[in-house]
Amino acid sequence: MLLVGLDIGTTAIKAVVFDEHGTALAEGRAATPxxxxxxGVQLEAAELLEAAASALTCALATAPGGAVASIGITGMGxxxxxxxxxxxxxxPVIAWHDRRDLAELASLRAAISEDAFSARTGLPMREQWSLTKHRWLLTHLPETRRATMRFNIAEWVAFSLGGAPISELSLASRTGWLDLSRNWWTETLEWSGASQTLMPEVAVAGTNLGAVSAKAGISPPHRGGHHGSGA
Structure with a gap:
């Protein structure tokens, strides 16, 4: 039985195949594109998925034979x-460290006090979080207003591989939209132009999201399994 870990990092995407005792058997790597x-700094989601598939395929190609029982996915927030x-x-996917949203951050500070924001979300008020970049996208790229669902990176990769849509708790908590009671905060959703309907159901890390789809492009093709997302 093989277990696979996939880490979607800021610098690189790394896949590692383990046996059931936790011994690393093989790995694959691709640069984050x-x-x-x-x-600023951004990437195309399709290119990110291709890089993730490349890392997974490389790792599986050099691993011993055996069924993949599970793929666990984690990624940048x-x-x-x-x-x-x-x-x-x-x-496009804006990098978490991109600073194009400084004007949006100033607007957020004018709308909600830093103390109130931190008390509600547990986060300091700065440009890192998702809500200011979301507002930037809606302002500068009108086509984004057609969006009906919003994923964090690891969640989207899991969904693209065939998993159910979720918003993993630890990643959701770094958006600026989720409060400490694990509820979506209406005020910051409305400020950013988002809505609760845009967000998949919140789930904890390790939730079984289903089976990897044969359409995912991961080879060897006989190796499928379940996967979860989150840290």
């Missing part, structure tokens, strides 16, 4: 993927 321009009614991605 950021592009840098005067506007704050960055998000917006999808439309037919599941297509409608916006």
């Amino acid at each position: 950021w592009s840098v321009s005067p506007l 704050e960055s998000g993927v917006l999808t439309g009614p037919d599941g297509e991605v409608v916006a």
Whole structure:
């Protein structure tokens, strides 16, 4: 029985195959495909998925034979993927460390005090969190207003591999939209132009999201399994 861990990191995407005792057997790696321009740092979600599939395929190709029982996925926080009614991605993925949203941060500070924001979310008020970048996207890329679902990075990769849509708790808590009672905060959702209907159901890390789809492009093709997302 093989277990696979997939880490979607800021610098690289790494897949490691383990046996049931936790011994690492093989690994694959791909660079996280950021592009840098005067506007900032972002990537295309399709290219990110291709890099993740490449890392997984490389790891499985060099692993011993055996069925993959589970794929666990973790990834960087704050960055998000917006999808439309037919599941297509409608916006680039802005890097969590990108600072194009400083004007949006100033607007947030004018609307909600830093103390109130921190008391409600447990986060300091700064440009790292998802809500200011979401507002930037809606302001500067009108096509993003067609979005019907918003994923964090690890959640979107899991969904693209065939998993159920979720919002993993630890990642959701870094958006600025989830409060400490684990409820979506209406005030910050409305301020950013988001809504609760945009967010998948919140689930804890390790939740079984289903089986990897044969359409996911992961080879060897006979190796499928279950996967979860989150830290």
